[in-house]
Amino acid sequence: MGGLRYALWAFAAGSLIPVMGVLSARLGRSIGEPVHAAVVLFGAGFLLSLLLSVALTGRLPALGVLRGDPLIDRLAGAVLVFYVLSITFLAPRFGIGNSILFAVSAQLVTSAVLDHFGLFGAPQRPVGALRLAGIALMVVGIAIAQLAARTAPEAR
Numbered sequence: 001m002g003g004l005r006y007a008l009w010a011f012a013a014g015s016l017i018p019v020m021g022v023l024s025a026r027l028g029r030s031i032g033e034p035v036h037a038a039v040v041l042f043g044a045g046f047l048l049s050l051l052l053s054v055a056l057t058g059r060l061p062a063l064g065v066l067r068g069d070p071l072i073d074r075l076a077g078a079v080l081v082f083y084v085l086s087i088t089f090l091a092p093r094f095g096i097g098n099s100i101l102f103a104v105s106a107q108l109v110t111s112a113v114l115d116h117f118g119l120f121g122a123p124q125r126p127v128g129a130l131r132l133a134g135i136a137l138m139v140v141g142i143a144i145a146q147l148a149a150r151t152a153p154e155a156r
Contacts, residue, residue: 018100024084025091034088041084072120101146105139 028037053060066074083103090099112135118124 017103018096020084021087021091021096021099024088025096028088029092034085037088038081038085041088042081097146097149101142104142108135108138 024037024041025034027040028034031037031040050060087099087103112127112131114120114122115125116127
């Protein structure tokens, strides 16, 4: 798969993050509790993951292979729970735009740190001044876009 296809796939995945935030916040409001919404969301996600696992590989994951893996590798699940709970709680209170603004800004900065130091086994890619300037420009651009949305007259 070429770089363009990977970029489009990543773009599609990223575009669904704010949609997930809005939908999970709505579910949290209708259920009356953001934590319960997360349980429903993870239940649905678990079932879909099982179905996709069987459909795409012809089998379920072999849990026995996890014995040799470092426990920290499974902490991604805890990170996912924290993110889903956070967005479910924050979106109706802080706004989806603000929530995503800070989440994306943090992703940009954290990605650069992970790349620069090769943390958690990531390929090490030193971050230079030009990349730092680009990250700063993107964060400022995201902030300006959010400010512009905040100051724009309401659509009627």
